[in-house]
Amino acid sequence: MSHDHGHSVVVPAPGPGFLPHTVAHHFDTPKQEFQAAKLGFWLFLATEILLFGGLFAAYFYFHQVYPETFKVGGAQLNWRLGAVNTIVLLLSSWTMAMGVRSAQVSQKGKLLMYCALTVLGAVIFMCIKFVEYQAKFDHGLLPVFGGMHDALGQQLQWYTDHDGVMAGVPHGNLFFSIYFTMTAIHGLHVIIGAGLIVWIMFGAAKGRFHANYFLPVDLVGLYWHLVDLIWIFLFPLLYLVP
Amino acid sequence: MSAHDHAHGHDAHGYGPHHVTSTKTFVSVLLVLLFLTIITVAASRVDFGAANLLIAMLIASVKASLVIAIFMHVKWDTAINKLVFLSSFLFLSLLLIFTLSDQATRGDDDPLRTVKLPVDNGFVQPKPHAENH
Numbered sequence: 001m002s003h004d005h006g007h008s009v010v011v012p013a014p015g016p017g018f019l020p021h022t023v024a025h026h027f028d029t030p031k032q033e034f035q036a037a038k039l040g041f042w043l044f045l046a047t048e049i050l051l052f053g054g055l056f057a058a059y060f061y062f063h064q065v066y067p068e069t070f071k072v073g074g075a076q077l078n079w080r081l082g083a084v085n086t087i088v089l090l091l092s093s094w095t096m097a098m099g100v101r102s103a104q105v106s107q108k109g110k111l112l113m114y115c116a117l118t119v120l121g122a123v124i125f126m127c128i129k130f131v132e133y134q135a136k137f138d139h140g141l142l143p144v145f146g147g148m149h150d151a152l153g154q155q156l157q158w159y160t161d162h163d164g165v166m167a168g169v170p171h172g173n174l175f176f177s178i179y180f181t182m183t184a185i186h187g188l189h190v191i192i193g194a195g196l197i198v199w200i201m202f203g204a205a206k207g208r209f210h211a212n213y214f215l216p217v218d219l220v221g222l223y224w225h226l227v228d229l230i231w232i233f234l235f236p237l238l239y240l241v242p
Numbered sequence: 243m244s245a246h247d248h249a250h251g252h253d254a255h256g257y258g259p260h261h262v263t264s265t266k267t268f269v270s271v272l273l274v275l276l277f278l279t280i281i282t283v284a285a286s287r288v289d290f291g292a293a294n295l296l297i298a299m300l301i302a303s304v305k306a307s308l309v310i311a312i313f314m315h316v317k318w319d320t321a322i323n324k325l326v327f328l329s330s331f332l333f334l335s336l337l338l339i340f341t342l343s344d345q346a347t348r349g350d351d352d353p354l355r356t357v358k359l360p361v362d363n364g365f366v367q368p369k370p371h372a373e374n375h
Binding site for chain 1 (some may be wrong): 257260262263265268269271272275276279282283286294295297298299301302305306309310312313314319320322323326327329330331333334337338341342345346
């Protein structure tokens with residue numbers, strides 16, 4: 001089994017308007033390349049589950065200790081905006097699944113359209129998130145440096161809760177620490193995911209993805225579904241605090 | 243070179259057989275997910291006491307399973323990929339079960355909390371710091 005270096009396996013384009021794919025030289029077959037990449041990506045997604053899992057553990061732990069704090073904190077959030085964002089992410093997850101499907105059956109135009117719709121979903125999601133964050137900042141509910149002073153002895157205006165919405169419950173900043181940490185890390189994933197989908201669109205426009213080679217579309221799709229997966233749990237836990 | 247030659251055969255180009263999910267399946271899953279979102283909101287309006295958290299997590303788990311199985315194609319994926327991804331939920335459940343059962347069986351040493359008697363296990367609870375404020 002001596003493979004000649006420089007004679008990589010080439011996967012042909014399925015028709016005009018598409019580009020052939022050269023299998024990386026350290027793989028024998030396209031299938032081997034596909035399965036190795038997929039296994040690696042599932043491993044990465046497993047670490048993502050554990051990253052968010054630690055934060056969910058923090059949520060459940062403190063929810064168990066201070067249920068009233070979480071009830072009052074959750075009531076400060078606009079559940080209607082949270083519900084709209086849930087629907088936006090579910091729809092965008094569907095458009096991404098349809099995008100991967102379009103790549104699998106070599107429909108370049110549809111792949112581009114579904115990717116564009118998915119990015120649109122990401123933009124709408126982040127705009128709503130921005131409006132929500134802005135309202136919380138205005139109430140002084142960003143807790144990061146609560147009670148800290150700057151070099152001149154001036155108190156940093158991070159968690160002031162100057163409208164006293166959390167005054168009646170212990171450790172009011174706890175709920176908002178968890179809210180901002182979880183939604184910000186999730187939002188970061190939304191931004192990275194949208195960026196990756198735009199990158200897919202550049203490749204798709206050149207005809208790189210088709211029935212014989214759609215690996216990057218598949219992997220970016222999995223990443224986007226993970227973003228949706230996390231939000232499915234974040235919405236009821238943060239906005240509809242049980 | 244037989245394996246290599248085979249790769250040049252027409253059928254072996256690309257990834258071999260892969261599952262293409264029908265549009266109808268994707269649409270059905272989307273409709274179920276949207277319906278379950280309405281159920282999530284509706285269930286949160288009813289006071290089931292402590293069961294509310296359980297109900298919300300149950301509905302979310304059904305939604306998550308649909309996304310994983312159909313949108314993420316796990317249903318048609320290889321056994322090793324299923325094992326790698328789904329095992330992360332096993333490890334997550336270990337983290338949650340031990341952390342939460344530990345917390346639930348502890349006494350209370352936070353003076354800001356509503357008074358709860360320490361669990362009588364013979365262990366002497368540390369005194370809260372005098373005059374915290």
